[in-house]
Amino acid sequence: MARLLVINPNTSTSVSDLLQRRVSAAVGGADVVRTVTARFGAPYISSEASYAVAQHATLDAWAAAHANGERPDAVLIGCFGDPGLFALREGAGVAVGGLAEASFLAGSRRGRFAVVTGGEAWRPMLERLAWSLGYSASLAGIHTVAPTGAQLAADPDGARSLLAQACRDAVQRFGAQAVVLGGAGLAGIAAEIGGTVPVPLIDSVDAGAEWAVAAVGTPASGAKAAAGFGVAWQSVSWELESFG
Numbered sequence: 001m002a003r004l005l006v007i008n009p010n011t012s013t014s015v016s017d018l019l020q021r022r023v024s025a026a027v028g029g030a031d032v033v034r035t036v037t038a039r040f041g042a043p044y045i046s047s048e049a050s051y052a053v054a055q056h057a058t059l060d061a062w063a064a065a066h067a068n069g070e071r072p073d074a075v076l077i078g079c080f081g082d083p084g085l086f087a088l089r090e091g092a093g094v095a096v097g098g099l100a101e102a103s104f105l106a107g108s109r110r111g112r113f114a115v116v117t118g119g120e121a122w123r124p125m126l127e128r129l130a131w132s133l134g135y136s137a138s139l140a141g142i143h144t145v146a147p148t149g150a151q152l153a154a155d156p157d158g159a160r161s162l163l164a165q166a167c168r169d170a171v172q173r174f175g176a177q178a179v180v181l182g183g184a185g186l187a188g189i190a191a192e193i194g195g196t197v198p199v200p201l202i203d204s205v206d207a208g209a210e211w212a213v214a215a216v217g218t219p220a221s222g223a224k225a226a227a228g229f230g231v232a233w234q235s236v237s238w239e240l241e242s243f244g
Contacts, residue, residue: 003031004031004216005036015185016036046149056236073094074216077099171198
């Protein structure tokens with residue numbers, strides 16, 4: 001039985017619960033899914049500073065899980081923005097993916113895609129990530145709505161109406177052939193509003209789960225045979241220090 005570790009890089013346990021339910025349902029009973037929550041940082045990642053801290057929190061969560069006996073076959077970073085993706089790939093020794101990368105892959109398979117998400121600060125961060133992952137040519141554009149993902153999740157009815165219109169606007173504005181609805185807290189909304197959008201609408205959490213199904217048991221490309229970062233850490237958690 002394959003094992004998948006999902007890391008929520010923010011401190012919101014409600015997001016962790018949502019990730020656990022959605023990813024477990026998507027991968028089916030043949031695989032074991034365990035979701036862990038960042039031990040420090042922001043309840044919602046919505047700025048450059050909170051993103052930077054979340055990268056550390058992702059590494060710390062991995063090290064703590066490893067110290068607790070977790071030996072997953074793959075790791076999914078449960079944030080649309082994938083904080084710590086490249087760093088964790090450097091030291092985890094297993095396949096590592098994130099919601100954004102998985103969504104970009106799913107979107108690019110349908111042609112040029114647009115992204116709709118909450119919080120204006122995410123635009124430059126996602127643009128950089130798309131460039132770093134090699135998806136700049138496939139990304140038609142990013143359309144953000146003013147409320148953050150946390151605010152959208154707190155008002156599901158209002159969020160559905162606002163996001164449906166934003167997705168239609170993104171199709172018209174960017175000429176997109178698919179739209180990614182990004183945000184762990186927005187899981188499930190794409191299925192509810194997809195019929196009102198004229199192109200395929202991709203749920204970032206579902207895309208992450210699809211990546212995990214394919215990745216579990218697959219050797220990590222470029223990863224070291226043994227996990228570890230090779231760093232003499234100072235003043236970090238004892239789990240991360242011992243994992244250096």
